[in-house]
Amino acid sequence: MPDTSPHTSPEAAPVETREAIHEARLWVDHGWTARVIKNEDDDGWAVEMLLDGQAEPALVGPWTMGRDKKNPKPLDNHAFNTLVKTAAEVVRRHEQQLHASLHKEVLVNAAAARWRVTLDIVPDEFEPHALLSACDEGGEQVAQVRARPDFKLNHSNALAWIESGFAKPR
Structure with a gap:
């Protein structure tokens, strides 16, 4: 029987956990995907962070070039964890902003x-x-x-x- 507690919603339904992938340009773990992509605005590289179950990236930012100055630096555990922390903060701030725009409150003496x-x-x-x-x-x-x-x-x-x-x- 589905959980009908007030804290669950279709949007909050758990996403099936995917198998971890740790590759130079693709890192999937802990509900997040980091993908190093070609930066279309210049000759550099970018990284996008996608939360499982979401269609749009939570974060897209520049990525460091490798030693050969042509290819991107490979993803690693430390970089991935830093990206997850930053992307999660972006998601949290977006949720706070949305809540603030949909909820107003005033105190009145009457x-x-x-x-x-x-x-x-x-x-x-x-x-x-x-x-x-x-x-x-x-x-x-x-x-x-x-x-x-x-x-x-x-x-x-x-x-x-x-x-x-x-x-x-x-």
Whole structure:
């Protein structure tokens, strides 16, 4: 039976572990692929880091030339581990930026109470919308309504929403 915990999603489904490959221009291990490629912008080389299950590289950067100044330096364990660390950080920052762009929060004093009002944008391809929520001082959700995805959450809009009795914003 599939795991239906709130922390799992189709995007987070585990990717089948592939066999490790350690070659001069291709290194596959720990869910990442490092591939040394010809840099199309000049005579040099580049390396791309691809997270298993993703279509686009998480990181593409310049790669060092070898001693002959024609071929790329071969990948090794130390270089691969450094690339994994850097690419994972890029992925983490991208996820943080996406979360910040889809989640807004303001604190408002109204009706003799302090409220935490949040706006969570749901970027659905066919029916994008947002969920506007209010929580009381104890953290209990008191209201939640569906709003337009372009609703601007700020102090004055949150205050007006609370004062309207949590009516759906226009």
